[in-house]
Amino acid sequence: MTTGLSLAVCLLLGLGAAFADVVAEPAAVVEVSAPMVASVPVGLAVDRFLDSLPADVLAIGSVEALNARIASRNPLLVDLRSPADYRRGHIPAAINLPLQGLAHHLEAIPRDRDVxxxxxxxxxxxxxxxxxxxxxxxxxxxxxxxxxxxxxADQPVA
Incomplete structure (x- = not known):
């Protein structure tokens, strides 16, 4: 989870290159200088980001809640697993966009529809x-x- 939070902070602050160095060299220590983070302290930037997230950011916590959302809102379902896993079975109507390439396929994800x-x-x-x-x-x-x-939950699989 530390990697995920680090990624969020680096994306938020535009420090993708610094994060890439950490991932490539896990033992490396990357120092972030003041000019890299502009005038916003890192802690404040993280707080602002976390405060901006909806309270229900991961609210779909059950199969019943997902089925209700599918029935009422017809969201775009995105399977983040590998193409091989997707081919072995996926939630009906889901598209496959593996997490590693998600940022390269933003055009496939509508901003005006539930996802x-x-x-x-x-x-x-x-x-x-x-x-x-x-x-x-x-x-x-x-x-x-x-x-x-x-x-x-023994739900249908495509």
């Missing part, structure tokens, strides 16, 4: 929600139970 991200267990969907929120997508939510929860 629900899911993965196997909820971890990648939380990261995806964070990333899309930072890209200005106000109507994105994660399905916390993930595909494993969907399967455990």
């Amino acid at each position: 629900v991200l899911y993965c196997a267990t909820g971890y990648r969907s939380a990261l995806g929600v964070m990333a899309l929120q930072l890209h200005g997508y106000p109507r994105v939510r994660g399905f916390a139970p993930g595909f494993a929860g969907w399967m455990a």
Whole structure:
């Protein structure tokens, strides 16, 4: 989870290159200088970002809640798993945009429609929600139970 929070902070502050250095060299220590973060202290920037997130940022916590949202709002369902996992089975009507390439496919995600991200267990969907929120997508939510929860509830699979 530390990596996810670091990613959010780096994206928020425009420090993608600094984060990339940390990922490439996990033992490396990246020092962030004052000019890199402009005039906003990191703690304040993180607080502002977290305060801006909707209270229900991961509110889709059950299969029943997801089914209700599908029935009432017809959201775009985005499967963040690998293409191989998607081919083995996915929630009907979902499209596949693996998390690693999500930022390269923003044109496939509408800003004016509800979007629900899911993965196997909820971890990648939380990261995806964070990333899309930072890209200005106000109507994105994660399905916390993930595909494993969907399967455990014996729901239909495409």
